[in-house]
Amino acid sequence: MIAFIARSSVQKIVTLFFVSIVSFLIIHLAPGQPSQVDPLNPKFTPEMVARYRQAFHLDQPLYTQYLYFYRDLFTGKTVSWKDNRSVLAKIWERFLKSLPLFIVGTILTWTISFPIGIRSAIARGSAFDQTTTFCAYLLISIPGFFFAYILIIFVVQTFQVPVIGMQTFGLNQSSVTAAVMDRIWHLLLPSVLGATGGIAVLSRYVRSQMLEVESQDYVRTARAKGLPAEQVHYRHALRNALLPFVTMFGLILPGLIGGSVIIESIFSWPGIGRMAYEAILARDYPVILTVNFVSAVLVLGGTFVSDVLYLLVDPRIRL
Amino acid sequence: MTFLTRSDILLAVQDLSVHFRSEDQVARAVEGVSFDVQRQETVCLVGESGCGKTVSALTILGLIPQPPGEIAGGRILFDGRNLLDCREDEMQKIRGNRIAMVFQEPLTSLNPVFTIGDQIAEALETHADLTSAQRVERCVQLLDDVGIPSPRERLADYPHQLSGGQRQRVMIAMALACHPELVIADEPTTALDVTVQAQILRLFRALQQSHAMAVLYITHDLGVVSVIADRVYVMYAGIIVEQGLRAHIFDAARHPYTQDLLEALPTRSKRGRRLYSIPGAVPNPAAKPPGCPFHPRCRYAIPTCGQQPPGMCDYGDGHRARCPVLFDGGPSHWGQETLTGKV
Numbered sequence: 120m121i122a123f124i125a126r127s128s129v130q131k132i133v134t135l136f137f138v139s140i141v142s143f144l145i146i147h148l149a150p151g152q153p154s155q156v157d158p159l160n161p162k163f164t165p166e167m168v169a170r171y172r173q174a175f176h177l178d179q180p181l182y183t184q185y186l187y188f189y190r191d192l193f194t195g196k197t198v199s200w201k202d203n204r205s206v207l208a209k210i211w212e213r214f215l216k217s218l219p220l221f222i223v224g225t226i227l228t229w230t231i232s233f234p235i236g237i238r239s240a241i242a243r244g245s246a247f248d249q250t251t252t253f254c255a256y257l258l259i260s261i262p263g264f265f266f267a268y269i270l271i272i273f274v275v276q277t278f279q280v281p282v283i284g285m286q287t288f289g290l291n292q293s294s295v296t297a298a299v300m301d302r303i304w305h306l307l308l309p310s311v312l313g314a315t316g317g318i319a320v321l322s323r324y325v326r327s328q329m330l331e332v333e334s335q336d337y338v339r340t341a342r343a344k345g346l347p348a349e350q351v352h353y354r355h356a357l358r359n360a361l362l363p364f365v366t367m368f369g370l371i372l373p374g375l376i377g378g379s380v381i382i383e384s385i386f387s388w389p390g391i392g393r394m395a396y397e398a399i400l401a402r403d404y405p406v407i408l409t410v411n412f413v414s415a416v417l418v419l420g421g422t423f424v425s426d427v428l429y430l431l432v433d434p435r436i437r438l
Numbered sequence: 439m440t441f442l443t444r445s446d447i448l449l450a451v452q453d454l455s456v457h458f459r460s461e462d463q464v465a466r467a468v469e470g471v472s473f474d475v476q477r478q479e480t481v482c483l484v485g486e487s488g489c490g491k492t493v494s495a496l497t498i499l500g501l502i503p504q505p506p507g508e509i510a511g512g513r514i515l516f517d518g519r520n521l522l523d524c525r526e527d528e529m530q531k532i533r534g535n536r537i538a539m540v541f542q543e544p545l546t547s548l549n550p551v552f553t554i555g556d557q558i559a560e561a562l563e564t565h566a567d568l569t570s571a572q573r574v575e576r577c578v579q580l581l582d583d584v585g586i587p588s589p590r591e592r593l594a595d596y597p598h599q600l601s602g603g604q605r606q607r608v609m610i611a612m613a614l615a616c617h618p619e620l621v622i623a624d625e626p627t628t629a630l631d632v633t634v635q636a637q638i639l640r641l642f643r644a645l646q647q648s649h650a651m652a653v654l655y656i657t658h659d660l661g662v663v664s665v666i667a668d669r670v671y672v673m674y675a676g677i678i679v680e681q682g683l684r685a686h687i688f689d690a691a692r693h694p695y696t697q698d699l700l701e702a703l704p705t706r707s708k709r710g711r712r713l714y715s716i717p718g719a720v721p722n723p724a725a726k727p728p729g730c731p732f733h734p735r736c737r738y739a740i741p742t743c744g745q746q747p748p749g750m751c752d753y754g755d756g757h758r759a760r761c762p763v764l765f766d767g768g769p770s771h772w773g774q775e776t777l778t779g780k781v
Contacts, residue, residue, distance in 0.1 A: 327517030336546040342501055343541075344612065345563040348526075358551050434596040435550055 127426065131419040132209045138415040143185050146407055148335060188408060197405045201398075206409045210391065214376065217283065217383070217390035221375055223310035228317035235318070237360075237403060241352055242261025251322065258319035262409040267312050267385045271304070280304045309386045313379050332360040365432055369425030376410060447515075448620055448652050449537075450474040456493050456502060465723040469676040470512070475620065480646060480653045484699075485673035486720050491656045494673075495622045497611030498654075499539060500529045514677045517619070528717045535565040538613035542625040542695075544605035548597035554581075554608045562614040579637070580611040583648075585641060603634035610641065614649060621646075622654045627662065639665055660703045664688055669756070672696050675721050677732035682757035691752070692759035694736045718720030729762070738763050 139258075172178050191197040197206040221353040231324050239248035274282055280301075281287050287301050327345040332338065333356050376391055391410070398406035430436050456468040468490040475481045483491045498514055498521065514521040514536065521529065532540075538561075541547040543603050549557060558577045562568055568576065574593070580628040581589030599604055606626055613621050621643065627635040643666060646653050655666060663670055665686070670687045672680040672695065680693040691697045701714040718735040721727055727734055733743035740763055750758045751765035759765070 251692075336541060337549040338499060340539075340541060340547045340609075340612075341549065343499055343533055343539040345530045345532065346560060347530060347563055347564070350564075352558075355549050355552075359549070362551075363647055433551065434553075435598050 121141070123426075124212060126288050127423055131423065132264070134419060135412075135415055139189060139412060140185070142408060142411045142415070143188065146183070146404055146411075147181060171200075171212045174265070188405065191405075192409060192412065197409055199398075199403055199405075199406050201403045206405050209394065209406065210376075210409060210413065213389065213391040213394045217392065218375070219306055220229070220310055220313065220379075220383075220388060220390060224313035224317070225371060225374070227310060227314035228321060231314070231320035232318045233325055235356065236322040237329055237352070240329035242328045243330065248326075255319040255323050259317050263316060263381055264319055264385060266315070267382065270308060270312060271385075274304075274308060279302075282308045282370070282386065285389065305386075309379075309382050313382050328363060329356060332356045335359070337392050362429070362433055365428045366425045369423070369428060370420040372417070372421035372424065375415045376417055446476045447474050448477045448517060449513040450513075450653070451494065451498065452513045452515065454494065454497065454508035454514065456490070456497050457508045457510045458506045459508055460506060460724075461653050463724040466510075466676055466726065467723050468497070471673070471676070471678055471704045472512075473671045473678060473681065475654050477619070477652055478646070478650050479668045480655055480666050482667035482670045483654065483656045483673060484658065484660060484670060485735065486658055488720050488723065489673045490529070490723070491673050495539070495624055495656055497653065498622065499533050499537060500524070500526075500540075531565070534613075534618075535616045536618055537620045537622065538618040540606070540609050540617070540621060540623040540626045542612045542630050544602060544626075545629075546611050547609060551595050553596055554588040554600070555595075558593075558608070558612050559617055561612060565616045574779070576615070577611075580614055581608070583614065583645065584608070584611045585637075585642060602630050603637065606630060606634075606638055607641070610638075610645070614645065617649065619653060620652045620654065622656070624656045625658070626655075628657070628659070635662075644664060660688075660699055670767055671759055672699070675726055676723060677731065677760065679732065679761070680759040682759075683755070686753070686755070686757040690753075690757070692753055692757070692764055693761045694738050694764065695732050696759070698735075698737075714773055 152427075176184050179187075188197070195207055196203070198204060199206050235251050239245075239251050242248055256288060268381075271282055274280065282305055285302070286298075287305075333352075335356075338351060338356050341351045379390075380392040380396045380427055382388070383390040384396065395410045396408065397403075398410070450472075451474065452472050454468055454471045455466070457524060458465040458467055463579065471490065473481065473483070482712070483494065483612040493502065493507075497509060498516075500521065502509070507514075509522060509593050512522070520685055521532070524532070548633070549555070555574070555577050557571075558580060559573045562573045562576055566576075566605060577593055581592055586592055586607055587606060588627045592600075600608065606629075609626070626642075627638050630638060639662060642653065642655075643650075653666075655662075667684045667687075669683055670681065671678050672687065674695050679693055680687065680691065680696045687704055688700065695716075698714070698716045702716060714734055721731055721734075727744065729744040729746055730739075730748045731734070731741070736743065738761075743763065748760045748762050750760050751762055754760050
């Protein structure tokens, strides 16, 4: 076990090193430079640009820039080129705002997909199965932004509640209940929307996984033992069907920082996805690269968590 | 031979037909099959792959998925009761309790994520009223019975930690957990190598005597049959073509298919000679030849064979073969649905 952790940590650090190089190169090779942004801005004089380039080492060779950047990152001194604020602080602040969206969305996705997928697999071909199959394909096919606007129109017109942003402006004097309800309404729609796509895809995946397991010999053995149907499905089949999802569970970690650019943009949610998107438009390299680096760490951390979870749930896996 | 009375019959399958329906065709996997198993007797159901032996066995336990499976007719009398009329919850009380099954592939038939102790105890949990301590003792006892060394330590093992032969022993222990009256063994030794196969067969023999149970043993291996069977049913393309005591089948086979199978069996006297193989292949269950399903491959076939279904011909003493061509009283047995069960 300790050997596994040591080995996988070394592997992951090596991977991270290459990720850092590649992402650094991609960002710098992409067209556009921070000093070229907005040439029509009268405050952006040539002297200003020169000073800017010097301050951020932009005239030095790429490998020097690379070293400067990662030195700053690891000493926590990276600042955004846009507003000179610490990047880590910015990310943390936005992360906290994205977190409720992420948590509610993930809980909705996982708690709804599994019962749906399992039931349609057990009652294959039934009305329930056909209905959920139809709905799943419908939700997969509808573009997210389109569905979002339809939902917004529907909710706003039916319930007369505002849903854009994190809360309604100027609601400070209202009662606690009203404020809480306002927050919930603002949280609900983007979360539900973020979850629908996930539910549609994940429930299909659960269904096919469950169907595959149901046709295995050991399920027949369980029935031949005279076990009640629920025990056959929910103990023998489900336990095996869940194995691949353990891997997926580790991989939702990166979603913490990626957030959803589209949903956060539609709902003007000040989350981390939107911050990354805006940083790309502004060629704010430190923010882009830091977000990139943190997601790489989360992806690697997620795969590590998956490996460990797999070890715990599948007795066949030995390290 | 002893003459058995009616009450000695534990399982009687009568005129059973099982079909599988797909979009454009119907596969008649089992067609009018009748056989019975007496208490404490070993009956072998022999035939090539796809002849309907496994389907018959699974139908007894109600494990045929419906759809696409469909029981087109017949009765399965177990201890006088028609299992085809039983509700699912009644079947659950019989499965694993009064009738247990041992499957072909011990690796895939054991659940990889549960310990073997768990899997054996499950049947006891469902059918027997024991405390958990008693269950553990019973599991240890069962593993010991099937010859697994240091059984107490093995309880916490997962299937992948055992060898193929040990896994099959675990499957057998699982089947024996609730003292079943009938064990259906579906090619339990096919996936094992020959020495292990011999051990498992000996184990079956011994357990059958010590537990006083009947065994319905399904196999394609006549070598196995010659070792364990009291009585034999030979199946071909969904029908029984010959039945009788072990001696009838091995010393006086009356059906061309049985004769061909025996000729294809390697024995010492055939050493150095090329083994016989039956020409042609088993017909597709969705497109069986008319008349006798074996006639396209049969060396004795006459034109009538392709036109009329052959009836059972009685050779006395429980020995019957479905081949009027080789029967002295010939023509009268054509097209006639049998003399089975009337003697």
